[in-house]
Amino acid sequence: xxxxxxxxxxxxxxxxxxxxxxxxxxxxxxxxxxxxxxxxxxxxxxxxxxxxxxxxxxxxxxxxxxxxxxxxxxxxxxxxxxxxxxxxxxxxxxxxxxxxxxxxxxxxxxxxxxxxxxxxxxxxxxxxxxxxxxxxxxxxxxxxxxxxxxxxxxxxxxxxxxxxxxxxxxxxxxxxxxx
Numbered sequence: 001x002x003x004x005x006x007x008x009x010x011x012x013x014x015x016x017x018x019x020x021x022x023x024x025x026x027x028x029x030x031x032x033x034x035x036x037x038x039x040x041x042x043x044x045x046x047x048x049x050x051x052x053x054x055x056x057x058x059x060x061x062x063x064x065x066x067x068x069x070x071x072x073x074x075x076x077x078x079x080x081x082x083x084x085x086x087x088x089x090x091x092x093x094x095x096x097x098x099x100x101x102x103x104x105x106x107x108x109x110x111x112x113x114x115x116x117x118x119x120x121x122x123x124x125x126x127x128x129x130x131x132x133x134x135x136x137x138x139x140x141x142x143x144x145x146x147x148x149x150x151x152x153x154x155x156x157x158x159x160x161x162x163x164x165x166x167x168x169x170x171x172x173x174x175x176x177x178x179x
């Protein structure tokens with residue numbers, strides 16, 4: 001099912017309609033999906049609330065569940081930005097194929113283990129933020145424009161590099177791995 005169809009299905013659901021009556025100022029801030037066997041039919045729609053919390057609606061096939069308001073983990077006090085549905089011209093499946101093609105071309109030595117995709121706005125850009133967790137203990141993060149399908153950025157990070165820590169304050173070259 002296409003993204004806009006799934007969103008429309010949510011917005012017609014009684015659970016959503018009841019919540020929306022009480023939360024007129026809330027708006028769609030992200031759509032989240034994980035692409036593995038256990039989560040292939042699950043869609044998560046996150047709505048930003050005026051009190052700087054987020055309410056998530058989880059759709060599993062046709063069943064809708066509301067996750068109560070949760071605090072947002074973010075670096076600063078800026079509000080999450082509203083998604084512009086009209087600027088979505090590429091589907092999750094298409095964007096995932098583009099990202100996999102890039103991974104095969106530039107990062108084939110890092111096979112994909114887990115696929116996570118979130119549609120969100122970052123610094124006024126509406127993007128699909130794709131994260132591949134790899135079998136080589138790394139993450140590949142790819143940003144794809146939701147309107148044009150253009151790949152905006154890609155970055156591989158070794159989880160082993162993230163796990164490094166300094167062993168002293170003076171010699172920054174003297175590091176060890178956690179674990």
